[in-house]
Amino acid sequence: MTEVQSKGFLSRLVHRITTDADDLDAEELENVSAQTGTCKCSNLATGEEVVVSGRLRSVLYTPSERAPALTAELFDGSGSLRLVWLGQRRIPGIEPGRSITVRGRIAKREGEPAVYNPWYELTSG
Template sequence: MSKAEGGYLRRLVRRLTSDVDELDADDLSERAQSEGAQRACDCACGQEVVVVGRLRTVGQSPKDSAPSLEAELFDGTDGVRLVWLGRRRIAGIEPGRSVKVRGRISVRDGHKVLYNPYYELQNA
């Protein structure tokens, strides 16, 4: 068996035996890498980053507090919290949507955060 056939066989066996969430994470990670984005797990506080992934959750602040919209972006390696201050809703920002974001990473309560990131809604 050639090296190429062995690699194909290994990938096939992995696809057949892996958990669906693992496969989805692998697909997200590969897509982000193909678009030239950084892996979320490699992003450090203070870095200017571009991250591509899927929105897992989207929520807004309570009505009695300052308006803000928060979402969790997952790229297959780690999550990044996105926070838009002064907004309660942004058209197209919804769970399951693929997004490419750009901004400077901060850390809040142990989680990576992008405040008011530039964003592009993706098709897939």
């Protein structure tokens, strides 16, 4: 139970009124991640196989003669994870604002954690 959840109704109401909307969204995503038992983006280590839940912040197609790729940023409230599908231009349902659970092995892409060609499940959120 988080600190805000353990407080009374008035304290929770004041918290919701005085906290920035982005911070409230991040708290909500972290709570969902904790409830589903998935890994936090802030705790990912290169080489480990993980399951992460969150919301897609951005989706970008990068054309290339070598390896075109569809790249998305997954945010779970604690941090971000890059999802990279090689050879894809578009994947139905992979769009900004969509809730998703992904599974894969953590790699590094430009110094940030990434999962290449992840298994994914679109979720309601």
